[in-house]
Amino acid sequence: KGTYLRNGPGLWHIEDYNFRHLFDGYATLVKLQFENGRLIAGHRQIESEAYKAARKNKKVCFREFSEVPKYENFMAYVGDIAKLFSGASLTDNANTGVVKLGDGRVVCLTETQKGSLVIDPNSLETLGRLEYSDSLGGLIHSAHPIVTDAELLTLLPDLVNPGYLVVRMEPGTNERKVIGRVNCRNGPAPGWVHSFPVTEHYVVVPEMPLRYCAQNLLRAEPTPLYKFEWHPESKAFLHVMCKASGKIVASVEVPLFVTFHFINAYEEEDEDGRVTAIIADCCEHNADATILDQLRLQNLRSFNGKDDLLPDASRVGRFTIPLDGSPYGKLESALEPDEHGRGMDMCSINPTKLGKKYRYAYACGAQRPCHFPNTLTKLDLVKKKAKNWHEAGAVPSEPFFVARPGATEEDDGVVISLISEKNGNGYAVLLDGSTFEEIARAKLPYGLPYGLHGCWVPKE
Numbered sequence: 001k002g003t004y005l006r007n008g009p010g011l012w013h014i015e016d017y018n019f020r021h022l023f024d025g026y027a028t029l030v031k032l033q034f035e036n037g038r039l040i041a042g043h044r045q046i047e048s049e050a051y052k053a054a055r056k057n058k059k060v061c062f063r064e065f066s067e068v069p070k071y072e073n074f075m076a077y078v079g080d081i082a083k084l085f086s087g088a089s090l091t092d093n094a095n096t097g098v099v100k101l102g103d104g105r106v107v108c109l110t111e112t113q114k115g116s117l118v119i120d121p122n123s124l125e126t127l128g129r130l131e132y133s134d135s136l137g138g139l140i141h142s143a144h145p146i147v148t149d150a151e152l153l154t155l156l157p158d159l160v161n162p163g164y165l166v167v168r169m170e171p172g173t174n175e176r177k178v179i180g181r182v183n184c185r186n187g188p189a190p191g192w193v194h195s196f197p198v199t200e201h202y203v204v205v206p207e208m209p210l211r212y213c214a215q216n217l218l219r220a221e222p223t224p225l226y227k228f229e230w231h232p233e234s235k236a237f238l239h240v241m242c243k244a245s246g247k248i249v250a251s252v253e254v255p256l257f258v259t260f261h262f263i264n265a266y267e268e269e270d271e272d273g274r275v276t277a278i279i280a281d282c283c284e285h286n287a288d289a290t291i292l293d294q295l296r297l298q299n300l301r302s303f304n305g306k307d308d309l310l311p312d313a314s315r316v317g318r319f320t321i322p323l324d325g326s327p328y329g330k331l332e333s334a335l336e337p338d339e340h341g342r343g344m345d346m347c348s349i350n351p352t353k354l355g356k357k358y359r360y361a362y363a364c365g366a367q368r369p370c371h372f373p374n375t376l377t378k379l380d381l382v383k384k385k386a387k388n389w390h391e392a393g394a395v396p397s398e399p400f401f402v403a404r405p406g407a408t409e410e411d412d413g414v415v416i417s418l419i420s421e422k423n424g425n426g427y428a429v430l431l432d433g434s435t436f437e438e439i440a441r442a443k444l445p446y447g448l449p450y451g452l453h454g455c456w457v458p459k460e
């Protein structure tokens with residue numbers, strides 16, 4: 001009993017103009033309400049200022065992921081640049097994720113701070129912007145905060161003095177308080193932080209060589225890496241900060257990596273119970289930054305069913321961060337990538353295992369040939385095996401795990417995913433979290449756009 005909400009880009013055109021990238025689409029919120037053995041579905045566009053302005057003016061009016069307004073003359077471009085530095089010209093198109101805060105508010109998010117929009121989980125109405133009451137400023141934050149009933153943790157990249165603020169916000173407030181700061185070890189700018197992991201006592205701050213680029217932010221046309229630049233010479237690092245004190249307890253160089261999504265992290269202990277290392281898992285693309293350009297809509301719509309268009313570099317990357325003062329950490333595959341078709345992203349876990357040692361994760365993998373992850377996959381990180389659910393023509397979104405009330409086993413629950421089909425149909429599918437067999441499905445009365453991330457709102 002409860003409601004699954006899934007957010008994502010759902011509208012990729014304004015009038016006759018078609019957008020270029022998956023991440024440009026205006027946000028569509030979908031709900032699946034489970035009650036008395038039945039499912040009620042619904043959807044609604046999130047009423048961001050960017051979406052409303054585009055509808056009114058019949059053109060793009062804010063700077064999206066790759067789209068920028070079409071300027072009538074040079075002075076209009078200069079004026080837009082001036083608004084960029086204040087954040088006024090940045091999009092608030094909250095199309096990336098949706099979270100339930102500890103105080104019950106439901107918020108849709110994207111990487112711009114202004115794109116934090118409060119919604120009604122029942123009607124899906126956009127209620128307004130989450131206005132942060134602190135003076136921390138900044139334009140961007142991690143698209144994926146860590147949210148529990150007790151707090152929200154997130155990272156605020158500092159593009160001027162390269163680094164990251166680690167901040168906490170308590171339920172019932174709009175005030176973010178600083179836990180500590182991490183200075184970048186290298187590079188002209190901080191690395192992209194779409195997500196990050198935590199353990200019970202630590203926050204892990206990634207510093208990727210795919211770094212923010214101010215020059216690319218100013219451009220009127222996108223580059224192949226959009227708002228970022230690849231700087232392998234700047235190396236890659238992971239920093240570990242104590243949640244309680246804000247002190248950095250480890251800062252290690254690791255092999256180059258590219259990841260959108262961290263899965264989980266936990267503390268490794270020796271026989272005496274002393275923490276010796278941090279283990280952090282992510283969906284890692286073998287340091288290949290071209291995955292961003294692979295997500296252009298032209299690529300995603302060109303699949304002929306025969307040629308393999310999905311890069312085969314994606315894996316479950318496992319970082320080992322020693323806490324003994326060693327300068328280097330390790331990055332290895334947590335299981336053989338062929339187990340999940342050398343395609344891996346959009347992971348979820350049992351939320352009771354957040355920051356703790358865990359065994360199972362649920363993700364989207366690949367059955368090839370394909371142009372996009374097309375399976376639902378259960379990962380057993382102890383046995384290093386995977387189970388895959390696949391149906392021809394189906395493109396599943398993030399498999400979201402909901403634990404059964406009173407469950408004692410980590411995988412005792414239900415996995416929910418929304419499926420978009422090549423023929424234009426869409427349906428919801430429920431899999432048993434343990435056996436990974438299909439329990440039920442519900443066909444929707446209309447086509448379903450591909451979506452990104454969701455959350456669970458239990459029935460009160």
